[in-house]
Structures are given as structure tokens and as C-alpha cells.
Amino acid sequence: MNVRGPRPPAWKTLLALLSLSLSALLWVNALLQSLEEPTVVGALDRRQLELTALAAPAVPARLRELLTGAEPLEALRDSLAEQLADSDGPGQPEELLQLALLQSQAGESAGAAQLWRRLQQQIPPEQRALVGALERAEPLAPELLQTLQQPWLLSPLNERLVCERLSAAPGPCGGGSEARRALWRLLGVSWVPGVLLLVGLGLLLRQAWIRIRGLAPSPPPLQGPPLDLVDVTLLIAGGFVLLGELSVPLLLAPAVQALLRPLAQEPALQQGLQVLLLYLALMAAPLAILWGQLRTSPAAAPAAGWLQWRWTPLGTSVQLALQQVLMLLPAVALVGWLTSQLFGNQGGSNPLLELVLTTDQPLALGCFALTAVVLAPLFEETLFRGVLLPVLGQRWGGSTAVVVSAGVFAAAHLSLNELAPLLVLGLGLGWLRLQGGRLGSCTLVHALWNGFTFTNLLLLAG
Structure with a gap:
């Protein structure tokens, strides 16, 4: 469905194009630089x-x-x-x-x-x-x-x-x-994932059979915030990339380091708190922009809200999330294996992986877990499946919106080595948002996925 609202002011369009251009340059440069970063x-x-x-x-x-x-x-x-x-x-x-x-x-x-x-x-x-x-x-x-x-x-x-x-x-x-x-621990990191992968493969085949037979229920109408493409560009390119990813480390990292200097004798805890505080700061600007955009909208919000969290009934959200996590396991594993076979393990990994692997301080691990398993899923799903996907879907169609939002989600992690697996993960999350209409289920999938990775790292670290 094509949605056309009032034409945005010229200054706003120009600001969005400038933000998009700068963000693209920053992301391309960061992705290329990731090839020089160490891999875990x-x-x-x-x-x-x-x-x-x-x-x-x-x-x-x-x-x-x-x-x-x-x-x-x-x-x-x-x-x-x-x-x-x-x-x-x-x-x-x-x-x-x-x-x-x-x-x-x-x-x-x-x-x-x-x-x-x-x-x-x-x-x-x-x-x-x-x-x-x-x-x-x-x-x-x-x-x-x-x-x-x-x-x-x-x-x-x-x-x-x-x-x-x-x-x-x-x-x-x-x-x-x-x-x-x-x-x-060995059974937990090698055999349990193997069993879950086989279960996920069975669920994938079952889902494919249901689709082929035409037995799948019709997806609910795609609902989202009343924003246009200029608004979304300002939110993600301006708020997330320029104000969050670029400005926060430059402006706030020195202040956070000074604040945590009394913990110099506990470097692991110092690092954990720094990661947590900087991520909270990164979230602040885009979420404030989104709040302002929705607050000034003259349209009335639907019953489940603009973002369609729809946590209740909780059992349905959890069931959808568990099924999707299991179905994503074989798909992401296959793409990750193909990527390593074709291109090797070049390019940097998420630095948080190395921090978790080498840290045994409980409070530091708690900070890393809170960042990876709670804050990151809530924040990233709000932007990519709560705002970007429905706004694009109402203009370009659901399938195109799923692909584009997955591509932006994968690129946002700034790692060429992980780009293809993250793209598949983003496609799975977008498909769930499209078919289930619940942003809450997408957030649970993201949290379970990060939690699964975090648990594996803890088991390996001992």
C-alpha cells in the first residue's frame, strides 16, 4: 500500500539527505576497516x-x-x-x-x-x-x-x-x-546446539509445507508509526548513526572514563560499566527523536500503540519467539558456514564477544548481559522492526520492507565478517514482524538469540 502524506519542508528533506550521505560514508568506511580488526x-x-x-x-x-x-x-x-x-x-x-x-x-x-x-x-x-x-x-x-x-x-x-x-x-x-x-560444558556448547539445530530444521520444513499447501493464516494488517521516509531517515541516519554511533564515543567516552576512574583496580568491572553507560547514551538521542516525532503526530494511535509491542497474551509471544529462534538456527548456521568457506574468517567480530570470553568478574558479566540480552534487543527492534519496517512496508510492500530493514540491521553492526549471518537473522526477525504483527515477539527472539550466544561464551570461558 502506498502512503503519501504532506510534503515535508525542504530544509527537513535536505537535512535527511545530508544525514543519509554522512551515515553511508561512515558505515562503508567502518565496514571496510572491520577487515583489519582482529577476529574472535x-x-x-x-x-x-x-x-x-x-x-x-x-x-x-x-x-x-x-x-x-x-x-x-x-x-x-x-x-x-x-x-x-x-x-x-x-x-x-x-x-x-x-x-x-x-x-x-x-x-x-x-x-x-x-x-x-x-x-x-x-x-x-x-x-x-x-x-x-x-x-x-x-x-x-x-x-x-x-x-x-x-x-x-x-x-x-x-x-x-x-x-x-x-x-x-x-x-x-x-x-x-x-x-x-x-x-x-562441552555437551552444552556442542551437542545441545546440534540437537536444537535439528529441531529447527524440522520446524523449517514444516513451515515450508504449510506454506506450499496454502494453510498458513493470513498476516495481520501491517501497522506502524505515522512517519514518512524523511522522518525515518532522520531517526536512523541522524539519530542512531550520527548522534549515537559517532558522537557518543567522541563526546561522552572521556567523561565516562573519568567517572569510572575510581574503579581502576577492577578493570573488568570498569569495562563492563563503560559498555553499559555508553550504550545507554547511544540509545538516548534516537529514542528522544522518536518520542518527539510521535508526540507531535496529529494521528490517533491504534489500540496496540504505534510500535505494536503486543506482549499479551505472553504465552503466544513466547511461543512465536521460541519457534522463530529454532528455525533461524539452521539458516544462520548454514550462511555462516558458507561465508567462512568462501571468504575465510577475515574481519573483526563484535568486541563484546572478546570481553565476555576473557572476563570472570560477575558484576562485569552482568553489565555485558544487560547490554546484550536486554537493552540491545529492545533498542534495535524498536528502530528496525518497530519503525523502519512498517514505514517502508506501507509504501513499498512487506517483502521489500523486510529485506531493506534486514540489510540496514546487518550493516549497523559494522562487521563484514558477520554481515551475511546478521542479514539472515534480520530477515527472520522481519518475517516474524510481518506475519505475527507483534514487535514483542521480535524482541524476545533477539533477546533469546543474544542470550544463547552469551551462554555459549560463558560455557567456553569456564
Whole structure:
């Protein structure tokens, strides 16, 4: 349906075009720059291989090939050696230590000797005593071994490998409870998603069959705020991109850093609060613009409001959200796999992934969770499926609106590496908004998706 309102003033149209042009330049530049940013994929792969090796002792022999593979330590050693060979930098001490331990255990003494020397040159003096003892492979009393490990923050697997090389105490290194916990985490990050993916594939096939047979219910009328294309351009290009993504880091980041300076002894909590406060600041300008646009509209809002949240009945919203999340899993996984096969894992990942993966401070993790699982879904769905999609749909049709809003949603994350999977996620969210008419269901899908990713990161991080 084409909707034409009064022609906007020339100054407003000019301001919208200027905002759109500047935003396009900023986004294109940021997307290209993301190719130079570090990716978290290698770290995720390494964490999963570490988890597999840590869980292996708790796996029954008859299931080991299925759950962890025959030689999980060998797989970790080969992957880590390849990552370090491909890296331009010297490598992190923890990675070098792990590879040296694995190579020593496998009898690759020449390669391990080179790594010991690299470590001695790279680490501070207080950490060198442990490296020297590992290089000599001399058994140590438990008390002395514990003293040498104190300057290091060893991962559970590295702690076990160090113990196996140096411990003079009888019995196996590492408790069985640690391996059992690792096994449960491994099942959570590898097998549970696999089962959910199969369930989602079944739901996708069922949905396709319903559509082919013409049994799907008719979608409700597409309702949205009484805005025109100029208003939406000013909201997203002007409010979200220029005032939010560009101005907030430039103007407010120094003030937030100064505010949080008393927490310098808690860098993880400081980082978590900074992420939370800056995201709240980013939300403020576009939401204020949207509030002003709706407040001055002479039109009467429909019964469910301009944004059509329609949370109630809550059971219906939750059911739609769960079904959509499951159906999105195989689609996004397939596109992500194809992207990595065709283009590799070039381009930066969301920096929040690395922060969650390397943080064990509960309050900091709470800040990250609040940002990713609550604020981001509410804010992004308000803009992209609450405003942009219905305004475009009333002029260009529902299908075009779903595609365009999904493209803007994917580009807004400023990562070429994640562009295609995010586009598929945006298409699924837009389709749900079109077919169900509920913005609340879209927000729940987005929150569940981010929560699923967040939980996987926590399981990998341990």
C-alpha cells in the first residue's frame, strides 16, 4: 500500500539527505576497516578444543571417539601451532606455554625448546622460574610447584599439563570433578546446539509445507508509526548513526572514563560499566527523536500503540519467539558456514564477544548481559522492526520492507565478517514482524538469540 502524506519542508528533506550521505560514508568506511580488526573466531576454536581436551578423561572409552575424538590434545596442538604460525605477532604467553607443553608431551623437543626460549624473552622475571623448571622437566614438590605457578593465571588445562610435567606427587593430575564439569560444558556448547539445530530444521520444513499447501493464516494488517521516509531517515541516519554511533564515543567516552576512574583496580568491572553507560547514551538521542516525532503526530494511535509491542497474551509471544529462534538456527548456521568457506574468517567480530570470553568478574558479566540480552534487543527492534519496517512496508510492500530493514540491521553492526549471518537473522526477525504483527515477539527472539550466544561464551570461558 502506498502512503503519501504532506510534503515535508525542504530544509527537513535536505537535512535527511545530508544525514543519509554522512551515515553511508561512515558505515562503508567502518565496514571496510572491520577487515583489519582482529577476529574472535580463532580464540573460540581454541577454547572449544581446550574444553574437549579437559573433558576427555571423564568420557567413557566407548564414547570417546564420538564426543572428543581419539586424540583431543593432538588436535589442540596442531590448531594452536597453525594459529601461531599464521599470526603476525609474537603470540600470547599462555598460548606459547600451552604449545610448548603439548609439544614436549608429544616428544617434539626441538620445537618445544624454541618456544621455551621465546617465552623466556617475552615474560616478566617473576614468571621465568616456572618456564625454566618446565624446560628442565624436573619433578617438584607440590608446595614449590604451587609457588612457581602463582605469578601465572593458568587455565585449567594448562594447570593440568604443568602438573603432569613437574609433579612429584603420586596419582593423576587434576581432579575428576574438573573433567566432569568440563564434559557438561562441552555437551552444552556442542551437542545441545546440534540437537536444537535439528529441531529447527524440522520446524523449517514444516513451515515450508504449510506454506506450499496454502494453510498458513493470513498476516495481520501491517501497522506502524505515522512517519514518512524523511522522518525515518532522520531517526536512523541522524539519530542512531550520527548522534549515537559517532558522537557518543567522541563526546561522552572521556567523561565516562573519568567517572569510572575510581574503579581502576577492577578493570573488568570498569569495562563492563563503560559498555553499559555508553550504550545507554547511544540509545538516548534516537529514542528522544522518536518520542518527539510521535508526540507531535496529529494521528490517533491504534489500540496496540504505534510500535505494536503486543506482549499479551505472553504465552503466544513466547511461543512465536521460541519457534522463530529454532528455525533461524539452521539458516544462520548454514550462511555462516558458507561465508567462512568462501571468504575465510577475515574481519573483526563484535568486541563484546572478546570481553565476555576473557572476563570472570560477575558484576562485569552482568553489565555485558544487560547490554546484550536486554537493552540491545529492545533498542534495535524498536528502530528496525518497530519503525523502519512498517514505514517502508506501507509504501513499498512487506517483502521489500523486510529485506531493506534486514540489510540496514546487518550493516549497523559494522562487521563484514558477520554481515551475511546478521542479514539472515534480520530477515527472520522481519518475517516474524510481518506475519505475527507483534514487535514483542521480535524482541524476545533477539533477546533469546543474544542470550544463547552469551551462554555459549560463558560455557567456553569456564
